[in-house]
Amino acid sequence: MREGPAAWALGVLCALLLTGCQSPAGPAGDGPGGTASASGRPGGSTASRPASAAVPPSGFGKVFLAVGECGSFGTVGSTEVPCGSERAAARVVARRDGRASDGPPCPATTDFVLHISEQRPAADEDGDGAVPQGYACMRKLQPPHPGDPGEGGGPRTIVGDCVHDTGDGKVRETACDGTDEREPRFKVVDAVADRADCPASTGLYVRLGGARPVGCARPL
Structure with missing residues (x-):
């Protein structure tokens, strides 16, 4: 796709970032949920106590923000x-069609998610007059990377991340090095299919989602 007035009549791309908001550990969900600020810090997660592959550079193509292509911040x-x-x-x-809440989750170390609103401009990159609704999983070109383990951000909670208890049956991700406003209280050390598979120190x-939806977190 070439830059120019006609090509950029695609409309505004909503840059709503998703968080690692999770629900209680149990059957795996299909997509990420919740919202985050522009900093990429995640929202609350529910929890219960126990009873970067390289991507080659790319030019413009037929798909708006296809895998390997880059976006600007505005x-x-x-x-x-x-x-x-x-x-x-x-x-x-990663690039998906449809709603992020209905589709597969982004790769584990995704820094943030862009929601792409459906547009039907007079002209577009492939001439069909439409850009379908979808979402793009984004990785920043330069550090810091909030989606990396322990960094306290990104749309998913993964092994290596730390959380603190919000006091209402939920947890919120926070930086493991203590640089965030809230001190880390637990660290996710393993991902398993069932709670019974977690170590005794849990x-x-x-809830992490995916094939191993249960995150085993140990106290810090």
Whole structure:
């Protein structure tokens, strides 16, 4: 896709970031949930106490923000730009159609998620007059990477992440090094299929989703 007035009549791309908001550990869910601020910090997660692969650079293609392509950050949303451009801020590591809440989760170390609103402009990159609703899983081109284990952000809670108890049966992800406002209280040390598979040192169960949906978290 080329930059120009006609090509960029795609409309505004909503840059709503998703969090690692999780529900109680149990059967795996299909998609990420919750919302986050522009910093990528996650929202609350429910929990219960016990009873980066390299992506080759890419130019513009037929799909708006396809895998390997890059987006810019803006005050309202993001636009597709060449990955070598000084405006490039993050690369697409996975691209899905439909709603993020209904689709498969992003890769584990995704930094944030872009929601792409359906658009039907007068002209678009492949000439069919439409950009379907979807979402793009984004990885920042430069650190820090909030989606990395222990960094306290990203749309998913993964092994290596730390959380603190919010006091209402939920937990919120926070940086393991204590640099966030809230001190970490538990660290997810393993992901298993069932609670019974967690080690004896487990002090909290956190829902992770995926094939191994139960996160075994030990007290810190």
